Amino acid sequence: xxxxxxxxxxxxxxxxxxxxxxxxxxxxxxxxxxxxxxxxxxxxxxxxxxxxxxxxxxxxxxxxxxxxxxxxxxxxxxxxxxxxxxxxxxxxxxxxxxxxxxxxxxxxxxxxxxxxxxxxxxxxxxxxxxxxxxxxx
Ligand code: SF4
Numbered sequence: 812x813x814x815x816x817x818x819x820x821x822x823x824x825x826x827x828x829x830x831x832x833x834x835x836x837x838x839x840x841x842x843x844x845x846x847x848x849x850x851x852x853x854x855x856x857x858x859x860x861x862x863x864x865x866x867x868x869x870x871x872x873x874x875x876x877x878x879x880x881x882x883x884x885x886x887x888x889x890x891x892x893x894x895x896x897x898x899x900x901x902x903x904x905x906x907x908x909x910x911x912x913x914x915x916x917x918x919x920x921x922x923x924x925x926x927x928x929x930x931x932x933x934x935x936x937x938x939x940x941x942x943x944x945x946x947x948x
Pocket of ligand 1: 825838
């Protein structure tokens with residue numbers, strides 16, 4: 812769940828130099844709710860996260876791409892994730908639901924469980940997709 816100390820330090824250093832960092836609240840933009848900004852001629856939504864906490868999370872990412880998550884999964888793990896998610900485009904079987912929860916716990920150190928709540932399953936799938944995207948960058 813936690814990024815290496817060196818990674819955390821680098822992220823915090825980057826944030827403190829960022830013009831969108833709020834020194835008073837130590838957040839990325841407006842605390843908690845975030846706010847929209849224009850960066851490199853595109854509109855982005857800042858996360859409003861407390862940077863000291865966010866920088867510690869292994870898979871966290873800067874909304875402007877100034878720093879990214881640690882993608883230290885192995886090639887085998889990458890293939891395992893990719894294969895599972897390729898099957899889960901429209902329907903998720905009970906077995907896949909179980910596997911998604913297992914991999915969510917494994918990579919994100921969450922307490923995810925197989926769920927009958929569609930939006931919960933979709934959220935878990937999207938979280939796992941982010942890990943794949945980070946690996947592919
Ligand atoms: S997370 Fe990114 S946008 Fe937010 S304060 Fe840090 S560097 Fe700036």
